[in-house]
Amino acid sequence: MAKSDEELVSQAQAGDQGAFDELVARHQDRVFALSYRILANVDDAADIQQETFVRAWTSLKSFKRRAAFSTWLHRITVNLCLSRKRRALVQVEPLEEERASHAESAVACLQRMETKTVVQAAIAELPDHYRVLMILREIEGRSCEETAMIVGSSAESVRTGLYRARKLLREKIRPYLEEVDS
Amino acid sequence: MKWDCIAVDDAISDWARGIELPEGARLHIARCPDCSEAFEEAKAFRELVLSADCVPDSPDCRSAVMARLPRPKSAWRFAWAAVPIAVIVAVLTLMRPVPTPTAPQHIVKKSPVVQQQAPAPPPVIVPETPKPATIAETPKVRRVHHRRAAVRPKRVPPPAPKESPVEQPPEQVCVVKPSEPDTQPVAMVYVTWDEPNLDQSYKCMVTESEPQTMPEQNGGTNNETNRGI
Numbered sequence: 333m334a335k336s337d338e339e340l341v342s343q344a345q346a347g348d349q350g351a352f353d354e355l356v357a358r359h360q361d362r363v364f365a366l367s368y369r370i371l372a373n374v375d376d377a378a379d380i381q382q383e384t385f386v387r388a389w390t391s392l393k394s395f396k397r398r399a400a401f402s403t404w405l406h407r408i409t410v411n412l413c414l415s416r417k418r419r420a421l422v423q424v425e426p427l428e429e430e431r432a433s434h435a436e437s438a439v440a441c442l443q444r445m446e447t448k449t450v451v452q453a454a455i456a457e458l459p460d461h462y463r464v465l466m467i468l469r470e471i472e473g474r475s476c477e478e479t480a481m482i483v484g485s486s487a488e489s490v491r492t493g494l495y496r497a498r499k500l501l502r503e504k505i506r507p508y509l510e511e512v513d514s
Numbered sequence: 515m516k517w518d519c520i521a522v523d524d525a526i527s528d529w530a531r532g533i534e535l536p537e538g539a540r541l542h543i544a545r546c547p548d549c550s551e552a553f554e555e556a557k558a559f560r561e562l563v564l565s566a567d568c569v570p571d572s573p574d575c576r577s578a579v580m581a582r583l584p585r586p587k588s589a590w591r592f593a594w595a596a597v598p599i600a601v602i603v604a605v606l607t608l609m610r611p612v613p614t615p616t617a618p619q620h621i622v623k624k625s626p627v628v629q630q631q632a633p634a635p636p637p638v639i640v641p642e643t644p645k646p647a648t649i650a651e652t653p654k655v656r657r658v659h660h661r662r663a664a665v666r667p668k669r670v671p672p673p674a675p676k677e678s679p680v681e682q683p684p685e686q687v688c689v690v691k692p693s694e695p696d697t698q699p700v701a702m703v704y705v706t707w708d709e710p711n712l713d714q715s716y717k718c719m720v721t722e723s724e725p726q727t728m729p730e731q732n733g734g735t736n737n738e739t740n741r742g743i
Contacts, residue, residue, distance in 0.1 A: 349583060356576050364572035378573050385579040444565075451566035470560065471567050473531065476524060494527070495520045502552070502559060509558045
């Protein structure tokens with residue numbers, strides 16, 4: 333029977349690196365996805381992924397279990413990503429991995445790629461704080477309370493930020509919203 | 515709960531995900547054009563945002579992370595230092611001098627034994643080497659001291675020459691008696707001579723000058739020059 337995160341965290345806090353290895357295996361994909369969504373760069377996301385777990389191991393004694401381990405882990409990830417963006421002024425580019433990867437009709441492919449690229453660019457142009465809120469709330473589907481714990485603010489502040497972020501993003505992608513409706 | 519535009523916007527986002535819209539939010543949407551427009555576009559908005567999200571496969575970072583973790587601190591991490599520390603302690607123990615107990619006061623009073631054990635520094639014997647050649651050439655009166663000088667300790671011949679391999683010539687003391695009976699002897703004359711065949715009476719010559727006959731301009735009576743030695 334698989335152990336819960338809480339049990340593994342307890343063992344890891346006692347110095348069990350095997351238990352921490354199991355926690356890494358469980359959460360590395362979500363940590364990488366979050367860092368990639370914020371940074372939009374595979375190499376930077378991989379660096380942040382490793383750094384997150386190393387930082388988590390060194391700070392594990394200070395984990396007081398007021399939130400879930402994943403929430404605490406993603407908070408480390410967000411802080412590291414924002415810190416890297418501030419330090420290195422990472423230019424967030426539209427995600428291009430799947431460009432022209434499908435053997436569909438050229439028009440449909442181009443149309444979908446254009447929409448996707450525009451939306452990605454619109455998200456990337458959001459202020460960092462708004463973009464993180466959008467990723468956590470709209471893409472990863474977290475609650476306002478959990479998002480607030482990750483970004484270190486109140487739920488009310490998160491709702492206000494999300495309201496402004498959605499408004500900004502909606503204005504930028506409005507033509508494509510009408511296409512989707514039609 | 516107060517249903518303002520911010521709260522309703524969040525409720526609309528939940529509704530786009532399949533969560534039922536609260537009644538208070540519905541009432542607000544019915545009378546707010548902005549929130550009504552957001553409600554109409556909510557599902558399309560969510561679809562676009564999700565379509566823009568594409569994440570490549572995550573690399574497996576387990577080995578890299580575990581390699582970067584600091585090693586757990588063990589009590590044996592200082593074991594390497596045990597050998598040099600033991601060597602240093604052993605060397606210091608062997609080089610340490612035997613402790614001399616500090617003598618208490620009552621032992622100090624009984625300490626002649628200890629003082630006897632400590633040898634006194636040998637006396638520095640500086641042999642007074644005579645000049646045989648000079649003595650041989652001039653077998654005359656070598657040193658003449660009057661009475662006051664004879665009582666001085668420093669004028670007494672030191673015992674060191676006795677230890678000297680060079681034999682000292684014998685010294686004799688002659689007390690010159692005055693010719694007149696009522697006068698006292700005024701001088702002791704040390705006479706040293708080296709040649710035994712010489713007549714002592716011949717070599718011992720003392721001239722006496724009477725104190726009352728001293729010239730007044732010569733000062734005190736103890737002046738050696740007035741003794742006529």
